[in-house]
Amino acid sequence: LIFFTGISLKPVLAFPGYLRSGVSIGDARSAFNAIAAQYPQHEIFAAPTLWVVSDEYQRMHYLGDILPSVPLPGKRIVLLDRNYLRGSDSFALEIPKEAEGCPPVADALARGVPRLFGVELAKTVPGYGFVAYVCE
Numbered sequence: 485l486i487f488f489t490g491i492s493l494k495p496v497l498a499f500p501g502y503l504r505s506g507v508s509i510g511d512a513r514s515a516f517n518a519i520a521a522q523y524p525q526h527e528i529f530a531a532p533t534l535w536v537v538s539d540e541y542q543r544m545h546y547l548g549d550i551l552p553s554v555p556l557p558g559k560r561i562v563l564l565d566r567n568y569l570r571g572s573d574s575f576a577l578e579i580p581k582e583a584e585g586c587p588p589v590a591d592a593l594a595r596g597v598p599r600l601f602g603v604e605l606a607k608t609v610p611g612y613g614f615v616a617y618v619c620e
Contacts, residue, residue, distance in 0.1 A: 498605045501598030506611030512537045515592045516563070519616050523561055526618065529582040530563040534614055537563065547580050556582060562617040566593065566608040586619035 516537040520528065528544045530537070535544060547568075550556060562583040594609035 494605055495610070497600050498598035498610060501596065501605070502594075502610045504609075505596050506594045506609045507592055507613040509536060509612050512592060512612035512614060515590060516614070516616065519561060519590055519618075523559070523618060526559040526561045527557045528561045528563070529580075531565040531568055531614070533565050533567070534563045534612065537612060537614065547582055550582075556619075558619065560586075560619045562586060562619070563614045564617070565612075565614050583617040583619070586617040588615050589618045590614075590616040592616075 512534075513536075520526075520538055520540055526543070528538065528540060529547055529549070530544060531547055535546070538544065547562075547564075560582065562580070564580070564583065568580065593613040593615060594611050596609055597607065598605040598609055
């Protein structure tokens with residue numbers, strides 16, 4: 485019971501870190517809408533947690549949504565979250581095939597790690613932070 489209580493409290497204890505440096509859904513939507521408006525002909529490939537940053541559902545796909553035998557569209561925007569970005573301040577170490585060879589155009593990631601009395605509560609700050617890559 486104590487173990488499960490501790491696990492359940494972890495997100496609650498990490499919440500102040502989100503308030504300090506997390507990216508809210510509103511901020512993420514504003515940042516991404518500006519990018520999507522610049523590239524209206526591009527398909528959008530988003531990490532599973534980032535589908536909520538846009539209402540452009542007709543051109544959105546999940547990462548890995550296209551079969552290996554189907555060629556990727558040449559013009560695409562790729563949104564990666566911290567699950568795909570392993571370095572603390574760097575871009576992806578293992579870039580998915582959808583973003584290979586594409587330069588990053590926006591970094592809206594939260595920096596830092598939530599801590600309580602010096603103890604790391606999570607690997608990243610929760611929220612909707614992303615890095616956007618644009619392929620031409």
